[in-house]
Amino acid sequence: MTESIKIIQQALEGIPGGPYENLEIRVYFESFQWIGLVYRDLW
Template sequence: MLRASGVQWDLRKVDHYESYDKFDWEVPWQKEGDFLARYLVRIGEMTESIKIIQQALERISGGPCENLET
């Protein structure tokens, strides 16, 4: 509700929670404060989560196994 009402606040950004500060991501927010704004914030959260996951996967170093299918 907070970010759907125009407040760009997220604990992960404010307190540098865990390793979130090592990734490039934005805090999704809307200013309208209605149902559509809450929905759009949730969609934005999913999009940003995917961005974080993709960046994390790129940083995983290779191991002794090799994928022969690529």
């Protein structure tokens, strides 16, 4: 379990922008999907 966490941390460190920027992108994308779901259900 701890080895997989280390692998994930190393992968995040290797991504340009770092883990925080990618987290912001993921949160934005998830909220965008939620808005699209609500919009689709209204029509």
